[in-house]
Amino acid sequence: MHLLIYMLFFATLSWLVLTVQNQRRLLAVTLAGVMVATLVGAPQPAQAQLGLLQAIQAVLNVINGVIQTALTSINSVRSAMNNLQQLVVWPQQLINQARAQVTQMIGQYRNLMSNIFRMKLNSATLPNPQALEAVMRDHQVGNFPALTAMFTNNYGAIPVSTAANPGDRVMSDMDDALALDNLKTLKAGDQATDIELQSADAIENSSGQAAPGSAPFLTATAITSAIHAQALTQKLLAAELRQEAARIAHRNTLRKENATNTTAVRGVLVNLLQHQ
Amino acid sequence: MKRLTALLKATATWFSGHKLRASILAVVLLFTAPWPARAQIISPCCAMLVAGLSSIQSALTKVVGGGLNQILGVDKAMQQFQQAVVWPQNLINQARGLVGVLQGNFNQIQNLMKIPVNSATLPVSQRLEQVLLSRNPNQIVQTSSAYTALYGPVPAPTAASPQVLNMVDMTDAASLAAMKRAIEIDALADLELQAANQLNQSIQTAAPGSAPIIEAQADAWLIRANAYTQSATADLMRLRAIDLANASADVKMGATNTTSLRQALANLMQHQ
Numbered sequence: 001m002h003l004l005i006y007m008l009f010f011a012t013l014s015w016l017v018l019t020v021q022n023q024r025r026l027l028a029v030t031l032a033g034v035m036v037a038t039l040v041g042a043p044q045p046a047q048a049q050l051g052l053l054q055a056i057q058a059v060l061n062v063i064n065g066v067i068q069t070a071l072t073s074i075n076s077v078r079s080a081m082n083n084l085q086q087l088v089v090w091p092q093q094l095i096n097q098a099r100a101q102v103t104q105m106i107g108q109y110r111n112l113m114s115n116i117f118r119m120k121l122n123s124a125t126l127p128n129p130q131a132l133e134a135v136m137r138d139h140q141v142g143n144f145p146a147l148t149a150m151f152t153n154n155y156g157a158i159p160v161s162t163a164a165n166p167g168d169r170v171m172s173d174m175d176d177a178l179a180l181d182n183l184k185t186l187k188a189g190d191q192a193t194d195i196e197l198q199s200a201d202a203i204e205n206s207s208g209q210a211a212p213g214s215a216p217f218l219t220a221t222a223i224t225s226a227i228h229a230q231a232l233t234q235k236l237l238a239a240e241l242r243q244e245a246a247r248i249a250h251r252n253t254l255r256k257e258n259a260t261n262t263t264a265v266r267g268v269l270v271n272l273l274q275h276q
Numbered sequence: 277m278k279r280l281t282a283l284l285k286a287t288a289t290w291f292s293g294h295k296l297r298a299s300i301l302a303v304v305l306l307f308t309a310p311w312p313a314r315a316q317i318i319s320p321c322c323a324m325l326v327a328g329l330s331s332i333q334s335a336l337t338k339v340v341g342g343g344l345n346q347i348l349g350v351d352k353a354m355q356q357f358q359q360a361v362v363w364p365q366n367l368i369n370q371a372r373g374l375v376g377v378l379q380g381n382f383n384q385i386q387n388l389m390k391i392p393v394n395s396a397t398l399p400v401s402q403r404l405e406q407v408l409l410s411r412n413p414n415q416i417v418q419t420s421s422a423y424t425a426l427y428g429p430v431p432a433p434t435a436a437s438p439q440v441l442n443m444v445d446m447t448d449a450a451s452l453a454a455m456k457r458a459i460e461i462d463a464l465a466d467l468e469l470q471a472a473n474q475l476n477q478s479i480q481t482a483a484p485g486s487a488p489i490i491e492a493q494a495d496a497w498l499i500r501a502n503a504y505t506q507s508a509t510a511d512l513m514r515l516r517a518i519d520l521a522n523a524s525a526d527v528k529m530g531a532t533n534t535t536s537l538r539q540a541l542a543n544l545m546q547h548q
Contacts, residue, residue, distance in 0.1 A: 006309065013304065017297050030300050037308035052321065056328030063335040071343030078350040085354065090362050141391055148395065158397060170400045170426050177396035177405050184393035192385045199381045206374045213363030216487035217371035220479045221378050223494035227472040228385055230501035231465040235389055237508040238458040238465070242408050244515045245454035249427045251522070252447040256428055259436030259444070 009036060090212050102208035110201065117197075128153045136183055139190040147187070151180055167257075171250050178246045185239045192232050199225045363484055375479045382476060386469050400426050408455055411462040419456055423448070443525050450518040457511040464504050471497055 013033040020026045086092070122137065124130040132150040135143060158173050203222050210218055291298045359365075396405040404422040407415050430445045475494050482490055 010305065010309075014301055017301055018294070026297065026300070030304070033304055034308070037304060053324060053328065056325075056332065059332050060335050063332070063339050068339045068343065071340065071347065075343060075346045075350060078347055078354070082350050082354045082357070085362075086357055090357075092361055095361065141388060144393070167428065170398050173396055173398045174401040174404060174426055177394075177401055178408075180395035181393045181405070181409065184391070184395070188388040188391050188393075192388045195381045195384050195388075199378050202374060202377065206371060209367065210371065211362060211364045211367045213484040214367040214371040216484055216491060217368070217375055217479055217482070220482070220487050220491035220494055221375045221476055223491055223498055224382070224472045224476045224479070225378065227468055227475075227494065227497050227501050228382055230498065230505055231468040231472070232385065232389070234461045234465040234468075234501070234505050234508055237505065237512065238461040241454045241458040241461070241508060241512055241515070244512060244519075245451040245458070248447055248515060248519050248522075249423065249451040251519075252444055252451065253427045255440065255447070255522075256431050256436075256444055259431050259440050263435050 006037075009033075013037070095212065099208050099210070102204060106204060106208065110204075114197075136187070137190070139187065139194060141184075141188050141191060144184050144187075147183060148180060151176070151183070167253070171253060174246055175250060178243050182239045182243050185235065189232060189236050196225065196229055196232070368484060372480055375476060379473070379476050379480070382469070382473055386473070389465070389469065408458060409462075410459060411466055413460060413463050416456045416459050419459070420452060423452055423455065427451075439525070439529065443522060447518055447522055450515050454511050454515045457508060461504060461508045468497065468501050468504075 013029070013036075016029045016033070017026065020029050122130070122133050124133040128150070132147075132154050135147050135150050155176065158169055158176065161169065164172075203218055203225070207215065207218050392409075394402075394405055394409060396402040400422075404419075404426050407418050407422050427448070430441060430448065433441065436444070472494075475490055475497070478490050479487060
């Protein structure tokens with residue numbers, strides 16, 4: 001575009017120079033042409049080199065100023081977080097110390113407590129009580145008929161219907177039944193206790209190798225084990241409640257019979273005195 | 277060719293006739309014609325631009341790249357620490373595996389608690405025993421009738437003194453309540469075992485971040501279970517308190533009866 005304008009201008013100037021009549025006009029046309037050519041051919045204003053330098057310096061200032069400051073700050077924060085995690089929240093030394101403590105306490109207590117817990121408590125001296133005691137304390141649930149047989153050997157069977165009044169027979173049967181129920185429940189409870197101890201050992205073993213991130217699993221399952229233990233305790237308490245209730249009910253029945261018998265005796269005595 | 281030669285001759289003739297005007301046009305053309313731009317390679321402006329860009333590149337490499345590399349180094353260290361020390365996948369899997377193993381133990385305990393222990397042999401006692409061991413709260417309403425069938429009702433008002441009647445009724449009430457509580461506690465313990473199994477199964481599929489939530493719920497269940505245990509213990513204590521009170525009442529009534537008997541005998545001797 002610029003070149004086209006220049007060609008048009010030069011053609012016009014040439015025509016004027018060639019067609020002008022005298023020297024003075026030639027000079028005037030020449031000067032006017034030069035002036036116009038200067039205007040037409042003048043270079044476009046270029047940006048100053050000083051502006052480019054300033055722009056580059058500005059970019060460098062941003063990099064060395066804002067960006068460097070921001071990156072340094074981020075690095076400081078991340079380093080602080082790293083230190084916090086490694087030195088305060090999860091210090092490797094204390095993690096190892098906790099694991100070592102678990103191992104040490106296993107060595108210190110487990111066998112000792114297990115030996116105490118497994119000490120033989122059997123104390124009977126005669127054959128029948130010894131047999132009953134052995135089967136009562138064997139932690140097995142597959143020999144309930146043997147338990148019943150040993151119990152009968154020691155405490156006798158329910159009297160036949162002609163040997164006792166019906167009330168005494170059913171009360172004896174109920175007493176024996178609840179005693180046997182509880183002995184069976186205790187055998188099951190003993191076995192469940194053994195399993196609970198196995199669970200506790202397994203959880204403790206794992207806690208000796210656990211990481212902070214795996215410990216919540218062990219804690220949660222330990223709590224569910226504790227719920228099981230509570231349920232087992234409740235089962236035993238329920239059995240104890242049944243047994244105690246039956247014992248008191250039995251004595252209360254005797255009280256009822258005593259009251260009835262006393263009233264009957266009093267009636268007999270009054271009648272006797274009246275006849276005298 | 278001839279025409280070109282003639283044109284050149286005419287032009288040369290014209291230039292020789294108009295030397296001044298031709299010279300003016302030549303000079304104007306020489307000084308005002310647009311010339312091609314000089315190559316940039318030799319421009320000082322370009323050299324400055326190159327130097328500036330080089331400085332920017334250097335600054336980006338050292339300041340930005342260096343800073344980012346430091347942050348990356350810290351982040352890598354944090355990642356490695358968390359993966360190796362805090363959340364090691366193998367130990368997490370190992371813990372999950374243990375939870376699965378313990379589930380087997382829990383199932384064994386649950387099965388042990390379901391083993392039938394019924395032992396009564398006579399129909400009346402069998403009926404009461406069946407109700408007591410039912411673990412079914414809906415059967416609590418049958419406890420009173422089964423109990424009365426076995427242990428008898430409270431004597432009629434004419435059959436005993438009011439004090440004895442009160443003792444008998446209170447003792448039956450405490451005994452019955454304890455039996456009912458035993459059925460309740462059995463049923464609650466079954467539900468606790470069921471809930472504990474559900475919780476344990478949830479733990480097996482939990483993440484390290486979600487396990488504490490299940491743990492919190494399990495803690496709540498444990499508190500609840502403790503409360504039920506305390507409630508059963510309270511009933512046991514009530515039962516024993518009533519038993520002790522009965523023993524005390526027996527002593528008191530024995531003393532009163534002895535005094536009355538002594539008085540009656542004295543009166544009898546006086547009448548004779």
